[in-house]
Amino acid sequence: MVLHGACLAHLDGSDRETYLASLRPGSNMDHRGTVFDSALSAQLLDAVRDPADQRPRFGAVRFSRATFEGEAPFGTARFGSRASFDGATCKGSALFNSTVFGSEVRFRGATFEGEAWFDGTTFESETRFDRATFDGDALFVRATFEADAVFDEAVFGARTGFRRATFRACAGFDGATFKDVALFVRAAFKGDAWFDGATFKGGAGFDSATFKGRAGFDGATFQDGAGFGRAAFESASSVGPLACRGTLSLAKAVFSAAVTLEIAASRVDCHRTRWASTASLRLRHAVIDLSDAVLEFPVSVTAHDPGFLTTRGCPLDESGLRQAPVRGESLHGVDAAHLVLTNLNLAECRFSGTVHLDQLRMEGRCPFPLPNSQGIHWRRGLPVRHTQRLLLAEEQHWRHSRPRSDPGWLPAPPGADIVEPPALAALYRALRKSHEDSRNEPGAADFYYGEMEMRRADPTIAPAERGLLNLYWALSGYGLRAARAIAWLLAAMTATVLLMIGFGLPDTPARPYPRAAGVVGKQNPQLRADFPDRFTTARAQKAADVVINSVIFRSSGQSLTTVGRYTEMASRFAEPALLTLALLAIRGRLKR
Structure with missing residues (x-):
């Protein structure tokens, strides 16, 4: 409101008093570009304070480009009509806690140099904070947005808090920048939530938040960790693609509808995540923990080799992420009957405690760890070379825990139990069946080898059975090492030739027994030549x-x-058996 051609701040004492005296609760006013000090702000609010409840009440107001030198003490105020703070600057604390905006309110391009308090504030109509700048803490704890709330391209320079905030319509944070911790803990997004292109430079917490509509994080980047623990996604069909340099936690989150998640992160925590419908996780660079996740429908986890593109066709910003294959960490407690893994590195993945492991589907290339030594090393003064095969991380942990273990075996991570050979044999058996059902005979052969190794290492089996297993291993690597069986076959054939030449081929034919002996028939052929003379080409x-x-x-x-x-x-007994073992080993490696 301008009087006598001057703004309120420049009115002399009598004119200012006259103007303030003319105001009533619910008055309209126009103070665009006005500079308010603390005293003038207090006088203005006192002029419109309702005697009944002591709350300042405004009608339609315009504070566009106004400057509040001290506090902007609008706490508990009620704005009954449109309120505009576009381009306003609050140099001190902006106190709007428990304020009610009954109509449209605009803070577009506003600057909050101090703290901005909107705790418990109610926005009954459209709210716009797009391109606003919050240099201090921005707190919207328990705020309620009854209509669309737009924070597009806003900049939050310090802590940002939307704890228990309620967004009943669309919530827009497209292109917003959060330079410090941003907390949306227990926030309720009852309409669509848009964070497309948002940048979180500090930690981000959406724990226990509820997303009833779409959850748009297309092109969002988290430069620290992001927490969605216990969050509920009721109808979101896609999340991402997004990038997170730290851990993206979906622990105990619930996805009620079919969803596709595209995530580039250092780690993805899906501990006890619940999938109430089909889901597709497309990951880059991440270690994923699926322990105790609940899969009610098929869920696929895929390593996505090409870089993600946003819906606008721009490459997702993955700067700061270490280039690495997608790695599985744990499937403990998961019902693998609904799980499909594609191109995941399983070198450190723990399978103990997995339900229906024999029904796990692995597609593409899912590498397992190899033994710790590619060559020969020494143990107890003897050369040892481990057979090259696929093995489980749990076997490495068990071997590392043994006294005088060979160097190179990986230790168990903190908190992980050591799985003993009987349980390891069961894991290998389940994975063998999984590969057999997928017609992957070579992969199944490696897991069969691991199963037999664990049976041989089981201290509870009978000595006779262990002896048979040792013999089976030594002769042919459990029927899987053709070279070993062929080597023994050649050795047996060589030994047979030498025995035949030296002792088995006679040089004197069989002759009848003398009549005086009273025996009918012929004597055994005899070998009478001197030992060195027996080794001839003919023999x-x-x-x-x-x-x-x-x-x-x-x-x-x-x-x-x-x-x-x-x-x-x-x-005639040993050599055909060795040949059969060699042929079976070759068949096991070639058949698909």
């Missing part, structure tokens, strides 16, 4: 014929000494 050829026939389980038909007959019988 070697005959011995090779015996061995070749023995490999295919046939008799050579040659006359043999007693030692030769027993040697042939042994070779």
Whole structure:
């Protein structure tokens, strides 16, 4: 309101008193560009204070580009009509706590250099804070926005608090910047919530928030951690793509509708997350923890190799994120019957406690860890070389926990239990079945090897069974190592040839027993030549014929000494068995 051609701040004492005396609760006023000190602000509010409840009451007001040098003490005030604070500057604290805005209110481009208090404030109509700047703390605790609330491109320089705030219509924070901690804990977004392109430079907390409409975080970036623990997404069909340099926590969050999440983060915590419908998680760079998650419908977790694009076609800003493959951390307590993993690195993933692990689907390339040594190392003065195979992280933890363990095995992470061989064998068995059901015989073979290793290491099994397992391992690597079986086959064939040449092939034919002996038949063939003279080419050829026939389980038909007959019988049993083990091992590696 301008009187005598001057703004309120420049009126002399009598004119100012006359103007203030003319005001009543609910008066309209226009103070655009006016500079208010603390005294003038207090006088203005006293002039419109309702005697009934001592609350200042305004009609339509214009404070555009006004400057409040001290506090802006509008706490408990009621604005019955449109209020405009566009471009206003509050140099001190802006006190709007418990204020009621009964109509449209605008703070577009306003600057709050001190704290901004809107605790318990009610905005009954459209509210606009777009491009506003909050240099101090901005507190909207328990604020209620009955209509659309727009904070697009606002800048929050200090702590921001929307604890228990209620947004009954759309909440827009597109392009907003939060330079410090931003808390939306227990906030209720009953309409759509838009944070597209928002930047959170401090921690962000949406814990126990409720999103009844869309949850738009398209192109949002979190430069620290982001918490959505216990948040409820009732109808959001997509979240992201968003980037988080720290941990993005979805622990105990609930997704009630089919949803697609696109996240580039250092870590994604889905501990006890509940998926009440189908879901697709597309991740980049992250370690994901799915322990105790509840999957009521199929859920897929996919490593997304190409960079994410926002809906506007712009690449998602992933600066500050370490380039890394997507890695699984734990599936403990998960019902894997509804889970599909695609291209996840499972080198450190823990599977103990997973329900229906045999129904887990793994697609694409899901690498498991390899043994700790690619070459030969020494243990107890003897050279040891671990067989190259896929193994579980839990086996590494168990081997690391053993006395005098080999170097290189990974220790268990803090808080993780050491899984013993009987339970490890069950895990390997379930994963073997999962691969067999997917027609992945080579992968199933590796898990079968791990299962047999854990059975062999089980201290509770009988010594006789352990002896058989040791023999099975030594001869052919549980029927999975063709090279080992072939090596033993060649060794057996060589030994058979040498025994045949040295002791099995006679040089004197069988002769009838003398009549005086009273025995009908012929004597056994005899080998009478001196030992060095027995190793001839002709005898070697005959011995090779015996061995070749023995490999295919046939008799050579040659006359043999007693030692030769027993040697042939042994070779006819051992060598076909070794050949069969080698063929089975080759088949297990090639069949799909």
